[in-house]
Amino acid sequence: MKRDVLSALARLALALFLLMPLIPLAIWSVAHGWRFPALLPSELSLAAWSYALSPVSGVVGSLGLTFFIAAVTSVIATALAYPAGRALGRLRFPGRSVVLVLVLAPAVLPAIAVALGLQGLFLRMGWTGTIWGVVLAHLIPALPYPTLVLTAVFARFDPHHEDQARCLGARPLQVLLHVTLPAVLPGLRTGAVLAFLISWSQYLLTLSIGGGKVQTLPLLLFTFATSGRNDLTGAVAMIYVLPALAFMALLLRQRSKTAPLPNRTDR
Amino acid sequence: MLRILAVVLLVAAPAEAQTTDDTLLSGTWDQIVAEAEGGTVNWFMWGGSDQINRYVSDHVAKRLLADYGITLNRIGVADAVEVVNMVLAEKEAGIDTGGAVDLIWINGENFRSMRQADLAFCGYTGVLPNNVLVNWENPAIANDFGVPVDGCEVPWNTVQFGFAHDSATLPEPPRSMAELLVWIKANPGRFTYPAPPDFTGSAFVRHVFIHAAGGPENLLGPFDQSKYDEVAAKTWTILNEIEPFLWREGRTYPTTLVQMNELFANGEVAFTFNYDPSQFGLAVDAGIFPPDTRSFGLSDGTLGNTNYTLIPFNATNKAAAMVLQNLLLSPEEQLEKAKPEVWGAAPAIDILRTSAEVQAAFAALPKHPSVVAASELAAFALPELQADWLTAIEAGWRAEIGR
Structure with a gap:
């Protein structure tokens, strides 16, 4: 009983912590004239929202584009991370730690170095200014996260379960669908969401590889934030942040529902 | 096979671009308008003002499509220097045609950078019919922060x-x-x-x-x-x-x-x-x-000073960008953006060279109480x-x- 109360309080605190920065943004998005020392805006206006939602601003189209790029990046990154994570988690081979460091490298290297180096390469290949070029570029910072999550998941995964299924006559596809995937599903989901959020928040890579033609939401947001338009920044920021928060909330719900991983049997 | 094709394209493209540029510099305006039809202009400009964005994406884009069949794609950036770097990176990568940028809103140091690195398409401004409305005798128009314009950009606003x-x-x-x-x-x-x-x-x-x-x-x-x-x-x-x-x-x-x-x-x-x-x-x-x-x-x-629009040397759609520049210079558009409820930007053309009606319309423009009159400053x-x-x-x- 006491534990339930504590856990509810902890959840509430976490939710508040996540939502707090959004409150001033939400107020700004409907404020017309909010100057020091007023605690609240002198007038409310929907002008910023009506601009943000009008076709002129391109925000709605940009939201769809940002979502598409993040979703494709997430699917490809997770698909690539699955075999990599399995190999790194299960096998002990020479040079394994070197591979791990290399996998981690994009998450550690400064983004500007990656962006500048990639831009020249992508320009020569003719991939700049295209959505697929941007997806390819986003894969670089996104890949380490699902790979590391799946490495940890596969390290705890007992392949004897697969052997058992095979002994009972399951074909490789059946083993994958009925034994392996259900066991690693929470890890796959976590990795996919992390890759999605990494792509969702890219600014520099999108700007340099997209050449301005692939206008994701962070690019639009930055334009308004740097020109002192707090009302427009607030409205666009809400449109930008809410889907990401919804995605995280979905993940947390799913996580608490799913069963814990099968424990590695003692040998 | 692909590699051969790529080499052929790389060799062929600059030659083709050269002839197109020559037509743009020496051809008649009608030829340019005909070539521009059906094209798209990627116009990179500072995007921090909803009012300016609205004027360009709504008003200018609609006119450009209705009158010339050209699609305007406004790309908002936080600073024009980003676009200069983009064109510079393209030049360094050997992309001499088919660049991503067709038009930039620019002046000052960014213009100087583009001139120094030879990134601007030059010598065409005399072809634009509305160029006659520009007083190039005025040193504040003919020089962008002391750098001679030399037909490499077209004035848009004076400030x-x-x-x-x-x-x-x-x-x-x-x-x-x-x-x-x-x-x-x-x-x-x-x-x-x-x-x-x-x-x-x-x-x-x-x-x-x-x-x-x-x-x-x-x-x-x-x-x-x-x-x-x-x-x-x-x-x-x-x-x-x-x-x-x-x-x-x-x-x-x-x-x-x-x-x-x-x-x-x-x-x-x-x-x-x-x-x-x-x-x-x-x-x-x-x-x-x-x-x-x-x-x-x-x-x-x-x-x-004066701010301008500039076409990069490797722009994909120079003809369409020129048609847009000419439209922006027209008395109607210079008047439209001078309206305080639209933007309130002072014209870059010599008002005395426009028709009596346009001059009267400029004189009758209401003043925003917060904005000092351009004539008072001048x-x-x-x-x-x-x-x-x-x-x-x-x-x-x-x-x-x-x-």
Whole structure:
């Protein structure tokens, strides 16, 4: 009983912590004239929202584009991370730690170095200014996260379960669908969401590889934030942040529902 | 196979681009309009104002599509320097045709960078029919911060530096640089300026520099080291004298104009200033500045400049970009964007060269109460200094004031 109360309080605190920065943004998005020392805006206006939602601003189209790029990046990154994570988690081979460091490298290297180096390469290949070029570029910072999550998941995964299924006559596809995937599903989901959020928040890579033609939401947001338009920044920021928060909330719900991983049997 | 194809394309493309460029430079306007039809212009421009965005994406784009069958794709950027770097990167990667950028809203240092790196398409401006409305005899139009335009860009707006104050708290602002310097010392903590190389802060420092020189006369023309040393010494003395009386005792300066605008909006400082006074009106309409914001020029003059549109050397759709430039120069569009409810930007064409109706319409334009009239500013206009002076003054400020 006491534990339930504590856990509810902890959840509430976490939710508040996540939502707090959004409150001033939400107020700004409907404020017309909010100057020091007023605690609240002198007038409310929907002008910023009506601009943000009008076709002129391109925000709605940009939201769809940002979502598409993040979703494709997430699917490809997770698909690539699955075999990599399995190999790194299960096998002990020479040079394994070197591979791990290399996998981690994009998450550690400064983004500007990656962006500048990639831009020249992508320009020569003719991939700049295209959505697929941007997806390819986003894969670089996104890949380490699902790979590391799946490495940890596969390290705890007992392949004897697969052997058992095979002994009972399951074909490789059946083993994958009925034994392996259900066991690693929470890890796959976590990795996919992390890759999605990494792509969702890219600014520099999108700007340099997209050449301005692939206008994701962070690019639009930055334009308004740097020109002192707090009302427009607030409205666009809400449109930008809410889907990401919804995605995280979905993940947390799913996580608490799913069963814990099968424990590695003692040998 | 693909590799062979790529080599063929790479070899063939520049030759083809060359002939197209020649048609654009020597062909008739009708040929250019015909070639432009059905094309798309990717116009990269500062995107921080919803009103300017709306004017371009709504009004200009609709006219361009209806009259010429050209699609306008406005791409908002935070700073034009991003676009300059983009074109530079393309040139370094050997992309001489089919570049991503068709048109840039540009001036000043960014134009100089593009000229120095040979990134601009040049020599075509005479082909635009509305070019006759531009007074190229005016040195402030023919030179972009002292760099000759040389047919490499087309003027869009003219602006002149103005100061803004809140008339509710400060009814009578100082009207000359000398009075302003006295006011700053009498009102500690109520004034500041963005640290150069911020565009606007740098322009403020040039006003002090010209004041220290006793006028702009000796500063025009190419950079003169001995003249600079003499005037710079006086300038740093003035700026060091006022420093303790600035916002936060001058221990720190805002780094951007946006930061200073915020200080002004919140009443922390009594003034803000802008190279484009129509921005004061836009800020009041957006609820950022207090409604009683008023603006003014200095009796010893304020600096003026022109901003332009430029086609990069490797633009994919030069013909369509030229048609757009010509449309922007037309009397109707220069009038449209001059309306205070649209933007309030002063024209880059010579109004006297337009029809009587257009002249009357310009004369009848309502004035935004927060925006000082362009004619009032123009009575005391200072010419911009050449780019080498700017660089020297910015470097001097960093060494002497911004340590």
